[in-house]
Amino acid sequence: MLASQDPLWQHQLGLLLESTGEGIFGVDLDGHCMFINRAGAAMLGYEPAEVLGHNMHWLTHHSHADGSHYADTDCPIFNAFRQGLGCRIDSEVFWRRDHQAFAVEYSSYPILDGAEVRGAVITFVDITERKRTADALQRAKAELEERVAERTATLSATLAQMRELSAYLDRVREDERTRIAREVHDELGSLLVALKMDVNWMDKRLSEQQSRDAVAAQDMRNRMRSKCQNMSGLIETAVDNVGRIITDLRPSILDHQGLWAALEWQAQEFVRAAELALDWQMLVDDDLALPDAAAMAVFRIFQEMLSNVGRHAQASRIAIYIQATPQQLEVRVQDNGVGAAPQAFEAPTAYGVQGMRERARHFGGSLEITSQIGLGSTFHLRMQLSNLLSDE
DSSP states (O other): OOEESOHHHHHHHHHHHHTOSSEEEEEETTSBEEEEOHHHHHHHTSOHHHHTTSBHHHHHSSBOTTSOBOOGGGOHHHHHHHSOOOEEEEEEEEEOTTSOEEEEEEEEEEEEETTEEEEEEEEEEEOHHHHHHHHHHHHHHHHHHHHHHHHHHHHHHHHHHHHHHHHHHHHHHHHHHHHHHHHIIIIIIHHHHHHHHHHHHHHHHHHHHHTTSOGGGHHHHHHHHHHHHHHHHHHHHHHHHHHHHHHHHSOHHHHHTOHHHHHHHHHHHHHHHHTOEEEEEEEOOTTOOOOHHHHHHHHHHHHHHHHHIIIIIOOSEEEEEEEEOSSEEEEEEEEOSOOOOGGGGGSTTOHHHHHHHHHHHHTTEEEEEEEOTTSOEEEEEEEEOHHHHHTO
16 A cells, blocks of 8 residues: 555555545655655555655646746755755645646655654645635635625715715704894894884873873773783783794804804803803903804804703703814813713714714714713813814
8 A cells, every 4th residue: 555665664654654634755855755655646646656766846846836937945845854844834736647736735844863864754635625615715705895895985975975964954954044033033023123112102192191081981091001011011022032032043142243252152041041050161262263154063062062961961060161272172061960871872862962973073073972870971072173264
């Protein structure tokens, strides 16, 4: 079963070599085959006796996978006995008798006689199927990564479009609010004021006639005066409500006095209505003005921060810190309320938080929320202003 030029090799290695399915052969210091098992010879397309005595590099390892020459001085197998270096290689090919290459994994280690190197022993296996499977997996992985990249790009583009649409809808909504506020002020507000003046005039005339006319008509006039006074009170309430609606739609202070005054006004109005103590600190340059769209976004985010405190915090005190430089804006709202678990602000139904984050993100900003049950919450808006101010 084992072909060898040395009976000693055959006696010592025969049974061991023939019991394995791996190819095993030994070479002397000239690279000539001293022994080879039947499995190894069959993988190379030979009978064992046909291989003995042949230079194994030139017989089966003479070329690279692409057919280019493979010098034996570069061969790791020969280095095993020339330099006493062992190796394990799985990136090369062996060549069969029919000049067909096959992927191989081999190891080569020197054969020592005491301290003297006598040759090398080489074990090898055909890994064609393993390589084919690995290549198929790699192709599948590459295709999957390409598909994931395409889907990711598509989703990113869709998300960008949705954000642009959201920003556009915000602009449209603010423009519509501005238009409605202006029309309510110009049309309905003016009508109510004129109506109130007419009612007051009627009340005054009735009062003047009361002293001249007969007593018989006095009771009717008194009732008419009472009705006019009631109407005047209702009209005054309507005027107040119209003013409140106009302010909710588009705070006039934002247009007339700017963002910083509007933020302070909103904070004072909120703590007055909610009966909260306020720690207020604003460090801004009064000459620093944001573009209208960015200013409105900051104001709406600030409103939603306060609204969140009013709805959920059950706080007794609120601390507001605002700092603005030509480079960055910071708005921080901190309450001493009941707090909440962090995941509460990430819930799909946390629309207010989502809206604040989308507004901030559209202008290159970010919103951080820290909260702990029993220790209150902090909303922290950061927005880079350098790009926004340079675009004006």
